[in-house]
Ligand code: GDP
Ligand code: IMO
């Protein structure tokens with residue numbers, strides 16, 4: 182720590198429990214920063230019997246001594262951001278002094294949301310299952326060099342720039358030829374009012390800010406959103422999000438050099454979930470799958486959609502560990518596995534008739550079927566356990582097997598949603 186930026190990233194398809202662990206870690210850090218994604222994320226924190234779900238705001242905000250930064254790689258919807266702020270203020274959390282926003286972060290316009298919806302409708306059965314927050318269209322404008330950034334709202338003619346881009350989007354909507362109802366005047370007003378609210382926060386040149394912070398030995402944690410298998414390059418394309426969710430994304434999303442990356446905390450559920458469409462080799466459609474969903478309360482924190490559930494996929498996990506250079510693993514939701522007689526881990530895939538141990542280009546059901554190893558389950562309720570030595574032997578065996586196969590230690594096991602239900606091994 183110090184002079185390096187530590188990363189915390191999801192190794193699966195998102196919702197691994199990143200928010201909870203960032204909150205647990207924040208006391209060790211001066212600065213917590215989001216580097217990609219936007220309000221498609223839903224990070225849940227529970228402490229003192231209260232639950233908070235954060236979408237754009239970093240999960241370090243509940244610790245008074247830390248500064249939180251929204252980095253240049255993030256896409257911000259001012260309307261959603263504002264709602265989040267108002268909700269937090271109502272619970273007594275004031276962020277005006279402790280939350281900084283990069284001028285280079287791109288802004289989600291209301292018409293980006295409309296385009297997202299139109300694209301999904303037009304895809305029919307092949308839809309991505311996006312969160313409909315306008316993420317894809319906003320990143321398209323970013324890479325297409327048409328984007329609208331936080332820095333733009335400091336210009337006097339920002340409304341002209343906004344309007345010009347909206348008009349373009351409206352003409353693009355015609356291409357999709359789908360029925361989308363909207364009232365542009367209402368959307369404009371909501372947007373203008375949110376822009377005025379966001380101005381009370383300090384806008385920064387985040388790359389400069391991080392450079393100075395590193396030089397003065399500040400301890401920095403970068404909080405990933407989504408998961409490695411949703412990465413636009415390495416995920417299950419096209420069923421991915423539109424940003425780099427993996428470690429490299431933290432360099433471009435904050436403006437820090439690769440040699441400034443310190444620890445990489447890789448976080449995974451003791452099983453697997455996915456929300457939205459796309460391949461999922463270990464997905465279960467039987468009673469076991471239903472039990473995981475029910476006991477794990479697997480519903481999306483942003484959209485409320487049920488999450489698809491399945492066993493742990495070690496092939497995919499190894500792939501994610503490799504791409505991110507994970508130095509420590511954090512296993513979440515171990516408590517959800519209590520009560521299963523047998524627990525399975527996919528150790529290999531049968532890929533077009535051949536046994537493989539790597540994540541191939543095609544992971545669709547017709548190409549890949551998982552090969553499982555069985556593990557003995559346990560009955561003990563883990564939610565009250567606070568020390569590693571009190572965990573059931575069968576769980577410790579399960580963990581040891583994973584560590585041995587992937588070559589990285591599991592340093593934390595989470596046994597419930599509360600901040601306190603966290604076991605340091
Ligand atoms: P994130 O997007 O990675 O921050 O994760 P989400 O908040 O979307 O989803 C994780 C869900 O699991 C939330 O409802 C958490 O409250 C919950 N959770 C986190 N850790 C644990 C755990 O160890 N056990 C159980 N049962 N729930 C957990
Ligand atoms: P957190 O940070 C789980 C999924 C969507 C969809 C795909 C593309 O809470 O882990 P998008 O709206 O990004 O264009 O949707 O990605 N997705 C997530 N799944 N957790 C998330 O974030 C997600 N953010 C996007 O369901 O399949």
Ligand code: MG
Pocket residue numbers: 195196197222223224225482483
């Ligand atoms: Mg989530």
